[in-house]
Amino acid sequence: MxxxxxxxxxxxxAEAEDNLRRIQERKSKFVEPTSIPLQLEKDEELHQKNLTELKEILYRLKIRFKQSRKSRPIPPLLPYLCDRSEQEYHLAKxxxxxxxQAHRPLVCIIHGDDFQSHDMFLERLKQVSLPKLIYPDAGEIAVTDYLLSWPSRLQKIDDLHNQLEKKLADRLLNRSFVSxxxxxxxLVGHPGPVIIHTHLLTEDLQQHGSKIIENFFLFWQNWPDILPGxxxxxxxxxxxxxxxKIGLNKFCFKFKNKNxxxxxxxxSSSNFYQFDRLICTVLPELDSITRRQTEDWARDKDTRIFWGEExxxxxxxxxxxxxxQWEKEKSSNTIPMEYLARNLTEILQNCSISKEERK
Incomplete structure (x- = not known):
């Protein structure tokens, strides 16, 4: 409104300014100011007063408009909700x-490059994917998450299990040595689902290679049973x-990433046969987003509610x-999530209007 x-x-x-200009043009035709009709002077004064009032009203409306925009912050997750349906499908399976086998943990590998917004995907799991998949008919379900930091100085891979257990105890119970x-x-004392998340970079796998991943799974293979529900x-x-930077370093990382x-x-293709006490899955790699996927995001319910149906x-x-613009600059028809979300956030900030203004 x-x-x-x-x-x-x-x-x-605009109309008032035009009327005022016409009156002033008529006044300019009189050589002597004393010969200007009194009614013309009154009309000029009336239109000038009207114009001043209109400009004051416009000023107040613009202030109100800016305040209403500031009062509607963008939901932080909204720009990151572009298509990740393939990952959700594998998670559902x-x-x-x-x-x-409800008494076992579900261990999941989520992988992708630097620019796919891994932490926002974690937020998506917490706020959207898991509540929808586990409790489709329920209201809001709280999913609790805890960071399990990777040991910074892991000299021997055999020490991994002890260090992970100690870090878990420190994080959850503020005690170093707990069974x-x-x-x-x-963990099972929480009313809703719990996520334990660990984050690795390519460089974290340099010393011990892929054995680190196997040992991480083995740590959870020996985890106690989870209570039903x-x-x-x-x-x-x-x-x-x-x-x-282009050079040997970039080539080395490309090679290591491939390995x-x-x-x-x-x-994934082995079906994790050696981890028979776990439910394991590898989600499809987090890829860059297509234009079609982004347009579907625009048509989605959450976006339509915020942006406005019309x-x-x-x-x-x-x-x-x-x-x-991206294809012109990068010669690619897909955009990494980090850059895309940044662009979408800017659009929402600059162009969104409040519900009141859409009435």
Whole structure:
């Protein structure tokens, strides 16, 4: 409503200025000021007063408009909700297996390059994917997450299990030496699902190679049983580093990334037969986003509610412009999530209007 009023007042101001200009043109034709008709002087004074009032009204409306925009912050996750349906599909399949062996943790590898916004994917798991897949008919379900930091100085791979157990105890119970059973008892005490997430970079795998990943799974292979109706998700995020500078360093990382990716594929194709006390899955690699996926994001319910049903075509045109510019600059028709979300956030900040203004 405010935006419509602003346009209406701007039209009135333009009309008032035009009327005032005409009066002033008529006055200029009189050689002597004393010969100007009194009515013309009164008309000028009336139109000048009207114009001043209209400009004051416009000023107040613009202030109100800016305040209303500031009062509607963008939901932080919204720009990151572009298509990750392939990952959700594989997670749903793993959950079907989990429901048949509900007493086991679900261990999941999530991998992708530097620019795929891994931490926002974790937020998506917490706020969207897991509540929808586990409790489709329920209201808001709290998913609790805990960071399990990777040991910074792992000299011997045989020490990994002890260090992970100590870090878990420190993080969850603020005590260094606690048994797995005590830690597990704390985790199953949560009313909703729990995520334990660990994050690795390519460089973290240099010293011990892919054995680190196997040993991480072995650590959870020996985890105590989970109580019925409880969910424990172990998410291992692996980020492929992509140095920007061209040279030997970039080539080395490309080679190492390929080796890690190949190992993950082999592990997935083996069906994790050696980890028979776990439900394991590898989600498809987090890839860059296509224009079609982004346009579907614009049509999605959450985006339409925030942006406004009647203005979706305008948003889709802006998305087209983003992808055309990106392809012109990068010679690619897909955009990494980090850059895409940054562009979408800017659009939402600059062009969104409040519910009141859409009435």
């Amino acid at each position: 405010t935006q419509k009023k602003i346009k209406f007042i701007q039209l009135q101001i 793993a959950l079907q297996k989990l429901n048949q 797995k059973e005590e830690i597990n008892q704390f 409880k969910y424990l998700f172990i998410c291992l995020f692996i980020k492929y580093q992509l140095p920007k 890690v990716s190949n190992f993950i594929k082999q592990l 203005r979706i075509e305008d948003l889709i045109i802006k998305i087209r412009d983003i992808f055309e």
